[in-house]
Amino acid sequence: MSVEEVTQQTGDLNIEEQPTVFSSEKEFELKHPLNSKWTLWYTKPPVDKSESWSDLLRPVTSFTTVEEFWAIHNAIPKPRYLPFKSDYHLFREDIRPEWEDATNAQGGKWTYQFKGKTPEIDDLWMRSLLAVIGETIDEDESEINGVVINIRKNGYKIAIWTKSADNEEALTRIGSKFKTVLKLGEDSPLEFFPHSTASEKHPQPSLIL
Amino acid sequence: MIRFTEDELLQLKPETDGPVNFDVENFVAIIDKVKEIQSLQEEEFQQFHRRRSSHHHGRPKIKHLKPKITTDSEGWSTFEGAAARRKSTAQGANSDDEAPAAKEPVVIAQETLKVKPNKHISSTRPADSRDIVADKPTMNFNAFAALNSEEEEEEEEEEKRG
Numbered sequence: 001m002s003v004e005e006v007t008q009q010t011g012d013l014n015i016e017e018q019p020t021v022f023s024s025e026k027e028f029e030l031k032h033p034l035n036s037k038w039t040l041w042y043t044k045p046p047v048d049k050s051e052s053w054s055d056l057l058r059p060v061t062s063f064t065t066v067e068e069f070w071a072i073h074n075a076i077p078k079p080r081y082l083p084f085k086s087d088y089h090l091f092r093e094d095i096r097p098e099w100e101d102a103t104n105a106q107g108g109k110w111t112y113q114f115k116g117k118t119p120e121i122d123d124l125w126m127r128s129l130l131a132v133i134g135e136t137i138d139e140d141e142s143e144i145n146g147v148v149i150n151i152r153k154n155g156y157k158i159a160i161w162t163k164s165a166d167n168e169e170a171l172t173r174i175g176s177k178f179k180t181v182l183k184l185g186e187d188s189p190l191e192f193f194p195h196s197t198a199s200e201k202h203p204q205p206s207l208i209l
Numbered sequence: 210m211i212r213f214t215e216d217e218l219l220q221l222k223p224e225t226d227g228p229v230n231f232d233v234e235n236f237v238a239i240i241d242k243v244k245e246i247q248s249l250q251e252e253e254f255q256q257f258h259r260r261r262s263s264h265h266h267g268r269p270k271i272k273h274l275k276p277k278i279t280t281d282s283e284g285w286s287t288f289e290g291a292a293a294r295r296k297s298t299a300q301g302a303n304s305d306d307e308a309p310a311a312k313e314p315v316v317i318a319q320e321t322l323k324v325k326p327n328k329h330i331s332s333t334r335p336a337d338s339r340d341i342v343a344d345k346p347t348m349n350f351n352a353f354a355a356l357n358s359e360e361e362e363e364e365e366e367e368e369k370r371g
Contacts, residue, residue: 032221035211044239047246061231066218071227077237083244127215134213 031065035135036092036142038063040072045085057089057097069133078122082151090129091146097161099195103145108165108194108206110175112182115155120183125149127181128158137177143170158182165194168207175209 039062046056060076063069079088089097098104114121128147131137138144143163150157160178162171171192179190191205213221277289 032213033211034213042236045243045247047243047250060236061229063230066213066221067223067227068230069218070222071229074226075229075233077240082240083247086240086243130213130215130218134215134218135210136212136214 031067033065034063034069034133036064036133038069038090038092038133039094040076041087041089041091041097043085043087043089045083066133069129073126073129079125079149079151079156080119080122084151084153086151087148088125089146089148090132091161092142092144095145097146097148099198103163104161104195106164106195107145107162108171108192108196109148109159109161110171110178110190110192111157111159112179112184112188112190113155113157118156121149121156124182125158128160128178131177131181132160137174137181139170139173143167143174165192165196165206171207172209175207179209 040060042058042060044056044058061072063072082088087097091097095101095103114124118124128149132144132147137160145161145163148157148159148161150159160174162174164170175190175192179188182190184190190209192207192209193203193205197203197206278286279289280286
């Protein structure tokens with residue numbers, strides 16, 4: 001087989017990829033790719049004592065484009081509709097929303113608890129999702145691993161999980177932006193907890209904004 | 210790194226719901242089922258494990274308006290009803306315009322209570338120490354005094370008839 005023939009056959013090989021706006025500027029139906037693939041996880045509240053954590057935490061779906069994100073976001077129940085003890089987790093790539101995951105092990109979380117009914121919680125959760133998938137909250141390369149909302153009887157908790165827990169400068173920048181996303185005032189402190197302290201009975205935040 | 214601001218992402222939000230790559234109906238059904246079970250569990254808890262709201266705080270305090278009792282130097286106590294002490298809050302600043310009758314003090318029947326210093330009911334000792342003196346039998350009979358008193362009574366009766 002000649003060099004020309006090999007070149008010809010190689011050119012004919014084509015792995016079908018989804019067309020995006022980057023491959024065609026004229027096509028308006030094309031999708032807008034995100035920086036990462038994101039996976040939505042759901043923690044089902046236990047209704048039976050025999051259910052373990054691994055039974056309750058399940059991946060729901062993954063997406064890689066803005067359009068897919070909106071389709072999923074519009075289809076699933078909003079946080080205010082979820083039963084108590086439910087969690088939504090949105091994590092980058094294949095990171096499991098657990099401290100034990102290698103990508104989370106050395107990290108921590110910026111967290112804020114909204115006490116009471118908090119009627120605007122659906123909007124605040126959506127703003128958090130947009131900030132994370134749009135990468136506007138993350139100046140450095142992929143410092144953020146995911147975002148979590150916990151639905152509890154006494155309120156809601158929204159947290160951003162980071163890859164590291166000791167890069168104070170980067171964490172402070174992320175925390176400041178996250179505080180703006182959550183529309184928190186000066187009297188509402190945002191706290192950072194390293195995952196290494198998560199198993200402590202009364203963990204103390206290492207950073208407060 | 211590909212970035213999208215919040216506004217850019219909101220602009221890309223489609224007006225119609227697009228298809229999703231998982232079974233949404235099944236996912237929503239699981240959530241509805243959990244909500245239903247939680248509701249039943251809550252109902253059962255309310256029914257069988259209900260605790261008094263005052264469980265951690267002692268008994269509820271019910272405030273009663275205590276009657277005012279004034280005791281004089283002789284040991285007699287006067288009961289003043291709560292209604293007599295209650296001021297009218299309906300009176301406005303222009304109370305001068307009100308009818309004069311409204312300004313008259315309300316006459317309320319006063320009840321006199323005798324405070325018993327002796328708390329032992331079964332005791333033969335009189336409740337009031339002054340009764341000891343009153344019940345003491347007089348050893349000497351004064352005849353003149355008795356006659357005077359009868360005359361006075363007759364005079365009083367005549368005055369009433371006249």
